[in-house]
Amino acid sequence: MLSFSGNLKVYLATEPCDMRKSFNGLSAVVSQKLQESPTSGAAYLFTNKKRTLLKILYWDGSGLWVMAKRxxxxxxxxxxxxxxxxxxxxxxxxxxxxxxxxxxxRDGCRRAWYEKP
Structure with a gap:
């Protein structure tokens, strides 16, 4: 499980994104499409068309992080x-x-793909 501070701003990009993008490509999406600054300290979430891959772009004050979950x-x-x-x-x-x-x-229920360890 990820843990961030309670005052973190989190922005979810509603349009699918090309998951081949990394630091520079995702930063460009944040700047151009979302009209935000990638170095603002917020976390930006992206997914692919199939919604099977999630990427998070996050600035921690000294550099950018790109995290992914498939x-x-x-x-x-x-x-x-x-x-x-x-x-x-x-x-x-x-x-x-x-x-x-x-x-x-939407409803606070676990999705069908989730299984407890």
Whole structure:
């Protein structure tokens, strides 16, 4: 499980992203499409079209982090890109932890792909 401070800003990109992108490519998406600064200290979440891969871009004050999670089966619960005009949704840090742990943000239930260890 990931753990971030309670005052962390988390932005979820609602449109699918090319998962071949890394530091520079994801930073460009944050700047150009989301109209945010990649070095603001916020975490930016991206997924692919199939919603099987999640990448997080995060500035910790001294450099950028790129974190990734690939699901072996199932998909991430992800809002449709038509649900917002600016292509992003602001989440609470607890919602980020819930998303990566397999909890559907719409109803608070674990997704079918999740199995307890």
């Amino acid at each position: 699901l072996e089966k199932g998909t991430f619960s992800w809002p449709k890109h038509t649900s917002t005009k600016d292509g992003k949704i602001c989440l609470e840090p607890t919602a980020l932890a819930m998303l990566t742990d397999g909890i559907d943000l």
